[in-house]
Each structure stands twice: as structure tokens, then as C-alpha cells.
Amino acid sequence: MGENRFAVGVLGATGAVGQKLVTLLAGHPWFEIVSLVASSRSRGKRYGEAVHWLESRPPEPKVAAMRLEEAVDPLACDLVISALDADTAQVIEPTLARAGLPVFSNASSHRGEAAVPLLVPEVNAEHLELVRRQQFGDGFIVANPNCSVAGLVLALKPLVDAFGVEAVQVTTMQALSGAGYPGVPALDAVGNVIPHIEGEDEKIENEPRKIFGTLGSGGVELHHMVISAQANRVPVPEGHLLSVAVRLGCRAKLAEVREALDGFASPIVGLGLPSAPPRPLEVCDDPSHPQPRLHATSADGMMVRIGRLRRCPVLDVRFVALVHNTVRGAAGAALLNAELAVRQGFVRRREGRARTALTPLAAFAW
Secondary structure, eight states: OOTTSEEEEEETTTSHHHHHHHHHHTTOSSEEEEEEEOOTTTTTSBHHHHOOOOSSSOOOHHHHTSBOBOTTSOBOOSEEEEOOOHHHHHHHHHHHHHTTOEEEEOSSTTTTSTTSOBOOHHHHGGGGGGGGGOSSTTOEEEEOOOHHHHHHHHHHHHHHHHTOEEEEEEEEEEOGGGGOSSOSOHHHHTTOOBOOOTTHHHHHHHHHHHHTOEEETTEEEOOOOEEEEEEEEOSOSSOEEEEEEEEESSOOOHHHHHHHHHTOOOTTGGGOOTTOOSOSEEEOOSTTOOOHHHHTTGGGGTOEEEEEEEEOSSSSEEEEEEEOTTIIIIIHHHHHHHHHHHHTTOOOOOGGGOOBOOOOOOOOOO
């Protein structure tokens, strides 16, 4: 264990997003994995034997040799990053927070709760202050948004700041990896588009309003923008492509909109967060860009690319935006939130990293 690194537990470590977290944490300068948590079926097995590995790069040998734990086990961590499904996270994440652990969650379970920040550091870093209102003692929960929303709000941020945003119409073309593993059956996915993803439209319509909202005494006052969303599953491995039309809060020339997008400077770039890209947004000039195969991994998957910026005959402007769904939209988002919380002093090393015993939970089949 590195003397100056924080001890991290990964929840749901055998799933697709959990594997992405394990990959992103390899060699991380601030964090070191000390606990890998999975279901009771895998408890005690070595990670490398239990996991159906999906990443192109194999796990570090020391991580592959680690014994899987269960969430009911005492965890010797300074913080945990969660890749749990929503139903499991609903119970386990608050339990870990009550045990004194900071929890950085990728699940949708707590995103709507008044005291849980729905965090995208380049957009609403100040919302991290919400954790002070949580009733977990030394622990807390921070959530990152839906995978499509992570890209949408980054694309909208310069426009909200420069002109205001009144309304958004967005159609998403979402990669198969967004469904987890094993995901969508091959006969449904190959050569096909599925024009429905359960609960996705509602998340895309609601979550940006909280992210762009204003902190108040009762939580976050939601932004007034109205969003209409239609989510589709397409046969692409990774990378969600969003077709977006926006009604601005004031009149603006297309050149001014381009300037706002091009000129967006990350407000957290000076914090030195390891996962933060120097430029979180980039505008493409080629009218056939961005494309998932070519551009999803820009800046190690943490950049959102924008293309086809044009006037909209119905609203004001339209464009496409590409976000890497399992990095910027999931594992990388939770990791960046954890880095911000560490930098801002919300996470501290636990003395001696004594294992915290939890109240026994029922067994979960994750």
C-alpha cells in the first residue's frame, strides 16, 4: 500500500463498470485498490478467477489475486466507488455511508435525493457542499449522472453560462455497453435499433435540471429548462451519440455559440485532478464527426466531442455530442468525483484503516 495513497474499495467489481473502474485505478497516483466487493456467490474467490474480464488490458496481477469480499464484510477502506446496480445500491450504499465511508456512486438510486449531489465537476463542483447536510456521520454519498446526461450537461454548460438555456430536445443513440454485461441479446441488437431503454428518457429529462440547479436551504432549486428526450439502443460497442437542439435564453449568432463552446475552460483544471482532461469539450469541424469508433476514447474517454453545429429551424441551434458511456458516463465520472472530494478535503484517511463492521444485510444476487 502506497504511503500517501487512499485505500479504495470497488463495489460491484466483477461487472462491466466495475471492471472499468479496476482498469482506471491501475497505477492511479492517489488511490490504491484494497477491497473488491462482489456478490455472495463470488465471496472468497480470487478476482481473476471469478470475473468474466471484458477489458482489453488485463487486471494487475496483485488485483487479480485479491479475494473478493461481500458488502456485509468489514471493509478497510478510506472510500468506496460503487458500480452496483440500482436495487442493490439502494440498500448497500447508505449502509456503508452510515459506517463512515464516503461512497461515490454510479447507480441511479440516490440521484434524486435532496442532500445527494448529482455531480459533474466541470459543471457544478459547488454542489459537493450538499454532503454536509447528509445524516451519515463521517460517511456520505455522491452520485454521478446518467451516462448520456454526463455528455449532455458538458455540452450545454457553455451555453447555459453565455446565453441561458430554455429548452432542449435530445435523441440519444446509446451503445450496447450501456446495458451492462451480457446486455442486449444478439438477435435484438445486431443490425437493429431499439427505440426504447427503460427509464432512460426520464433520467435525461430530469437530471440536468438538478445539475444546473442552484443550491438553496432545502437542497437544489431545479433549473427551469425543459427537456424532451428519446433514447435508442444502437449496435455500437461504446460511445453514446446525442443529437441535440437547444432554445437559448437570448438571441445569439452561430459564431457566438461556436465561440462559447470553443472557449470553454474547465473550472477545475487548476486542481490537478488525475482524471480531469485539460479540455473537457472539443468542437469538430469535419461534418462527419464525431463518431463513436473514432472519437469515444478522446482524452482517455473523458472528453465530450461536439460536431455539426448549425442553426435549428425549430429551436435556435443544433449539434451532435459524443460521450464515452462507460468512462465519462460511468466509471471515470465516479472516479473524478472522488478525486474532487479528496482535493476539497471531504475525504480523509481513516486512522489505522480499521475495518468497520456493518450491520448484516440480506444476501444480494448482483
